[in-house]
Amino acid sequence: MGADLYRDGVARLEAGDGREATRLLEAALREAPGDVKVMHALSRALDAAGERERSVQLLELVHAKAPSEPEPACELAMALLERTEDTRAAEVLAPVLAAQPDHPGANLCMAMALAKTDPERAKAHLKPASRSADADQRAQAAALERVLSGQSPG
Structure with a gap:
């Protein structure tokens, strides 16, 4: 049942x-x-x-x-980012990336979590995200890459 x-x-x-x-x-x-x-x-x-x-x-x-399940961790991280709890979001994502270092969604979320405080580390997390099978994730990674590189997000 x-x-x-x-x-x-x-x-x-x-x-x-x-x-x-x-x-x-x-x-x-x-x-x-x-x-x-x-x-x-x-x-x-x-x-x-x-x-x-x-x-x-x-x-x-x-x-x-x-803690290493990607989907719930990414959803939780996004909720934390909405609350500007970037450090906590990164902590939530760490076990996922330890278990699956190339997970595109988790890397994209980690890049978002690190964007304000550690842009170079954030950029490194964009590489796996840019190879995602999900077109939206690839587009978000490209947009964040442009922002982190000081270009127009456009």
Whole structure:
């Protein structure tokens, strides 16, 4: 039953129904307490449903349980960057990059976290991000590279 609730919740999330996704994923989590995959999906559903603070709290729990998982760590890092908690964002990303040094998304997030305080290290993290299969990540890496090089982000 829990797997069905998870699948249905993710399907509702992908269909853009954050409220129903949240309901289903909360039920899935009750059946599988502490399941990192369910917790991560629920955090995404909560965010989609406009419950950003609860989403970030859940991402913190996911990160504590699975610190080297790239997606939840990147999502948590981005939430921290929104709050200008750049140092904490870099700390969240460190275990991911220790486990997967070439992960494009984690490198892009780390570059963002370091951009203000250590632009040279930030640039080094842009290299793997620029090789991402995701066109948006490549574009973001190129834009940040231009900013760090003192060019127009344009």
